Amino acid sequence: MRRIKTQEAIGMVIGHDVTEIVPGEFKGAAFRKGHVIKKEDIEKLLRIGKEHIYAMELQEDELHEDEAALIIGELVCGDGVCFSDTNEGKINIIAKQKGLLKIDKELLYEINNLGDICLATIHGNRVIEKDGLLGGCRVIPLVIKKKKIVEIKKVLKGRGSLIEVKPFNELTVGLIITGSEVYKERIKDTFGPVIEKKMRGFHSKIVKKTIVPDEMEIIKKAILEYKREGLEFIIVTGGMSVDPDDKTPGAIKSTGADIISYGTPVLPGAMLLMSYLGDTPVLGLPGCVMFAHNTVFDLLLPRIFAGEKIVKRDIISLGYGGQCLKCNVCNFPNCHFGKC
Numbered sequence: 001m002r003r004i005k006t007q008e009a010i011g012m013v014i015g016h017d018v019t020e021i022v023p024g025e026f027k028g029a030a031f032r033k034g035h036v037i038k039k040e041d042i043e044k045l046l047r048i049g050k051e052h053i054y055a056m057e058l059q060e061d062e063l064h065e066d067e068a069a070l071i072i073g074e075l076v077c078g079d080g081v082c083f084s085d086t087n088e089g090k091i092n093i094i095a096k097q098k099g100l101l102k103i104d105k106e107l108l109y110e111i112n113n114l115g116d117i118c119l120a121t122i123h124g125n126r127v128i129e130k131d132g133l134l135g136g137c138r139v140i141p142l143v144i145k146k147k148k149i150v151e152i153k154k155v156l157k158g159r160g161s162l163i164e165v166k167p168f169n170e171l172t173v174g175l176i177i178t179g180s181e182v183y184k185e186r187i188k189d190t191f192g193p194v195i196e197k198k199m200r201g202f203h204s205k206i207v208k209k210t211i212v213p214d215e216m217e218i219i220k221k222a223i224l225e226y227k228r229e230g231l232e233f234i235i236v237t238g239g240m241s242v243d244p245d246d247k248t249p250g251a252i253k254s255t256g257a258d259i260i261s262y263g264t265p266v267l268p269g270a271m272l273l274m275s276y277l278g279d280t281p282v283l284g285l286p287g288c289v290m291f292a293h294n295t296v297f298d299l300l301l302p303r304i305f306a307g308e309k310i311v312k313r314d315i316i317s318l319g320y321g322g323q324c325l326k327c328n329v330c331n332f333p334n335c336h337f338g339k340c
Ligand SMILES: Nc1nc2c(c(=O)[nH]1)N[C@H]1C(S)=C(S)[C@@H](COP(=O)(O)OP(=O)(O)OC[C@H]3O[C@@H](n4cnc5c(N)ncnc54)[C@H](O)[C@@H]3O)O[C@H]1N2
Pocket: 177, 178, 179, 181, 182, 187, 188, 189, 190, 191, 192, 237, 238, 239, 240, 241, 242, 243, 246, 269, 270, 271, 285, 286, 287, 288, 289
């Protein structure tokens, strides 16, 4: 600490809280320890009788907490992500756009493991709205060594973004509704409207819709026709479980699609089938998607619309956090469901 004339203290860091008392009105810290003195602060400091202050002198190899938090923000925020100015040594990490939030959990662990740094985030692989809060960062001491930043850079080097928001692509969607009871008009299709609504959430449209009976050859033909027509996302509903009339999994397999998984460790949604016909995602959706508020379908959709290729490990990992609690008031995605 160095005693310094207040008028000469612009840009210096106050090493202690400075108390102001206005009888009957206020008693408290006018300036907090760690505050960086600005031009406009000088008059106020003089008014509360501070002709001198104790300034914290940063050594050549040190950084103030504010400056460090801003540098860390710059290093960890990738595409689609920005951060606020510092407030009490902390920055907020914010989404610049709507999209799929990606957090590299391993990198996050390694950065926090360096010590003296607090980097907190929400869970990734979920839809995030523009301006949504993604996390925050502060350094723990008032002053840290610059070499800590070097260590952070070393961890991050060549390993992609720690936090990123990927924009959604608009996809042309083909919908195949299976079920002889719907095809023969014994009952009205109530699956289609559910899917249409979910597609609208990603600014995408169902451009082709077909209702077919529970016949493997007919379902297969419809899928291959959609593929030939160049539809970018093919969804087949119903007929996904174990009844003799459940033909959808067999039909999808018979198209030659690469089956990533038939069955997911998520409830609701256990009977979902995820596959690719060439590059086109082809999903078989079980009946529960029609009536349950959220299912594994809602966990996979953001990733599909962000252009990610789903692999078996993605599906298997969903088991941890894969049980929906069916709350009376649903707060998804602000709950544990799908947070693996
Ligand atoms: N013994 C077992 N039973 C069930 C299993 C199982 O593993 N073993 N799985 C259950 C799960 S999980 C689900 S989810 C359901 C539904 O699976 P499906 O995809 O086979 O559904 P469907 O049999 O085709 O239909 C069920 C129900 O929904 C009506 N439906 C279907 N599509 C439409 C539509 N487009 N519009 C209106 N209504 C529709 C259909 O008429 C049936 O009533 O299976 C569990 N059972």
